[in-house]
Amino acid sequence: MSTETKTTCPYCGVGCGVIASVDDAGKVSVKGDPDHPANFGRLCSKGSALAETLDLDGRALYPEIDGERANWDEALDRVATTFSQTIAEHGPDSVAFYVSGQLLTEDYYVANKLMKGFIGSANIDTNSRLCMASSVAGHRRAFGSDTVPGAYEDLELADLVVLVGSNMAWCHPVLYQRLAAAKAARPTMKVVVIDPRRTATSDLADLHLSVRPDGDVALFNGLLAHLVETGRTDEAFVGAHTTGLAEALMAVSRQSMSDLSDATGVSGMLLRQFFWLFGQTEKVVTCYSQGVNQSASGTDKVNAILNCHLATGRIGQPGMGPFSLTGQPNAMGGREVGGLANMLAGHMAIENPVDRDRVQRFWNAPVIAAKAGLKAVDMFEAVADGRIKAIWIMSTNPVVSMPNADAVRKALEVCPFVVVSDIQKNTDTARLAHVLLPATGWGEKSGTVTNSERRISRQRPFLSVPGEARPDWWQLAEVGKRMGFAKAFDYASPAEIFAEHATLSAFENDGTRDFDIGAHATIDDEAYDKLSPFQWPQAEGTAPRERFFADGRFYHPDGKARFIPVSSPAIPKPDARYPFTLNTGRVRDHWHTMTRTGKSARLSAHIAEPFCEIHPLDAAEIGLSDADLVTVQSRHDASIIVRALLTERQTRGAVFVPMHWTGETAPSARVCTLVPSKVDPVSGQPALKRTEVSVKRNEASNHGFLVSTIKPADLPFAYWAIARTNGGHRVEFAGNTPADGWESWLRDSLNLGESLQILGYIDSQTGDHRILAFEGDHLIAALFVSRGPVSVSRQWAADQLTERHSDPRARSMLVAGRPAPGRPDKGAIVCSCFSVGVNEISAAARSGCCSVEAIGKALNAGTNCGSCRPEIRRIVDATHVLAAE
Ligand SMILES: Nc1nc2c(c(=O)[nH]1)N[C@H]1C(S)=C(S)[C@@H](COP(=O)(O)OP(=O)(O)OC[C@H]3O[C@@H](n4cnc5c(=O)[nH]c(N)nc54)[C@H](O)[C@@H]3O)O[C@H]1N2
């Protein structure tokens, strides 16, 4: 027997429905919810592995004050008293909340209400500032409201889908699968990918435009000029429903194709093809994500795209429209409650006195923030210089994810009062907390999230609450009460909060604001429990609406949309000291700072180490071979060490480093230490995708690889990266020989008993060391050290931790670092659902499987979540190209 609960995936903004089952033994399993309109039963690799991330290892289970266990009363009193005293002494702007698109709407609503309506400051900002702020600002400039006009179905209905700065195959995988399936069913559908890198997503593309970093404004301005010149604009729509086209066109300087090609980095031939395709296709959807938003010209990029859709009237109709993909599960919900420092609840505007008065009256609040608060980057600067003296950080890890991350760490180190609410105890940020509040996590908490297509879904609990963890909304409400606002924060359940939020959305609305879910204003606990996913808006007495703006009615006071004149940023002059452009982003199987996905051995097997993608010709110029370590350094003298990954998918002069590694998992690889805090002037969103850096070979005296059932206590190396495997941990490292030699370090660091059998091997010529520790038939640890990168197969070595090693000859083979006969090396894991490695896929391809489907039949790879299908296709194609040569 098992009980099933319908809930929503806590990772990306696709917002897939999940059915979680708990059996009698308490074992959890998950599957896609076939009835959920976001995914219709599909899940990606991260969603499929959710059950593996729910253990209590490292969980924050009790409140702590100054590192000592405390009870809730003490912790909440400390927070409330310190905030109240700080406000009394230094005013409301001396405190701040830094929250997250991973909070539920109910948590977010309470945080915003407490700060803006009761503390009376707007110093509440969110990691969505690093994520969605440029889209919000672009929408508001063009539409007069922060509205995503379309729905997922539009991607399937379109004849052309343009993906700008989006690695959808890895970051919105289920939406990508829907798109790939639609294209397979209707091959006339075209996909264009605009991204400097050739990503897994671009494998689906009919056209890949490898745009120069930040060449997007020039590209879409060029497109706008082309649409006007070739008579492709919708004059009736432009005339009746928009203003400002003439001004926007003036900013689009008439450029020759060759100038445009220089400004965008894309050949004239490819530009013409794209312009022609866009011009002549009526049903176009343009999706964009962080390659657009995270830029010093992010808001202008958004408006350059919106301009083209407004000019053609392709908005809000089936198969047509611009589509900002939200990153986090509740990035959209945070915007609805006014979680950004420059917004008010219910999509109302903080700069509008009528809106402020309305929200204050609705809340019956003593005050209302009169001006926008500090945006994330400014907020941490204010913490550093002492203007902010108390900060509460919830559900985000800014010491890893903020630009200029070491400065953020220093700011929190000097801040008089830091409160952190997290589910994990030892994050880089939680380590700096004066008060640590343990939060309930996914599977334990209850509330709602809104996905990229404005669909509100329930997250429902199905696990018991561990230790003394409490929901984030409860923590906020308790502090609110203790600060003297008992009545306003007297909530009994998330349903009550949701009902209040829905009521506010409809309060004095009358169609003047896009966000209206008045139909749910009277929802009670029972109805809330049963709530099915629905799209907003849903005003009282109406059905949910799928799309906005088809009627040409926008939210500026005159009801019209605005064209925004935007011009392309100047191309920076090359600096010989920092010749590379550093781009950053995500990998397929990890989520941000890995506090959850890092727990899954399967997810960690896909990419287990931080890396720097670099073009082979650039690598050759700096004397770099594949698997060398590199030092990447930026102007403000920060540097990181990561593994070199040579690939032609990277353009010359640019490198890519993922954002996921932290002080906990690879302390020399926190990429945000390199990124300066340069922001978009309109949205305040940091430019996380473009930092000038130098890249040099890192000369380490030793390289090492360790698999071990025990987590090493001490890693005294310049570089190390640790990841989970099925039997324990795997560690890559490089640095000097430990003072007492390798065996002694291994014994101490793993606390190995004397009874273990140690097999060792030293090659005095090459300097190679191998040390293996066995307990009976079990391998406890295997250490491989070499002067250059260690060439042992990682997955094979890791797999040895879970095998029996009774045959002494096989143990000798292990020392040699080679697979014993009959125990083949599967290679790096490609399919994480079935743990199928690259060597197995190549072998199957060589023996005749020439399609992803054939590989699936032979090995099961790619047949569950499908997230690895682009990679399988690439391996199959490469094998067959090699064979043909
Ligand atoms: N696996 C996984 N999925 C995730 C997440 C995760 O951590 N892991 N996080 C979620 C979140 S919060 C977010 S915000 C989304 C992000 O989803 P995406 O935005 O799709 O992911 P990123 O890897 O940040 O960046 C997207 C692409 O922008 C490109 N790019 C860089 N500079 C430029 C430029 O100047 N112009 C253009 N056109 N492109 C450029 C990069 O090369 C990169 O391929 O992913 C969500 N999904």
Ligand SMILES: Nc1nc2c(c(=O)[nH]1)N[C@H]1C(S)=C(S)[C@@H](COP(=O)(O)OP(=O)(O)OC[C@H]3O[C@@H](n4cnc5c(=O)[nH]c(N)nc54)[C@H](O)[C@@H]3O)O[C@H]1N2
């Ligand atoms: N260089 C670079 N930096 C980036 C980006 C990039 O592309 N490049 N992307 C940016 C973007 S788009 C984003 S969204 C951010 C993401 O960056 P972060 O928000 O810092 O990353 P997460 O690891 O998602 O942090 C979430 C934290 O909340 C905790 N948590 C999980 N569930 C709960 C809960 O229910 N309650 C509470 N209280 N805590 C919980 C987790 O353990 C974790 O510590 O990174 C940004 N930084």
Ligand code: SF4
């Ligand atoms: S695409 Fe994957 S990570 Fe995103 S919501 Fe769906 S299952 Fe979760």
Ligand SMILES: [Mo]
């Ligand atoms: Mo994000």
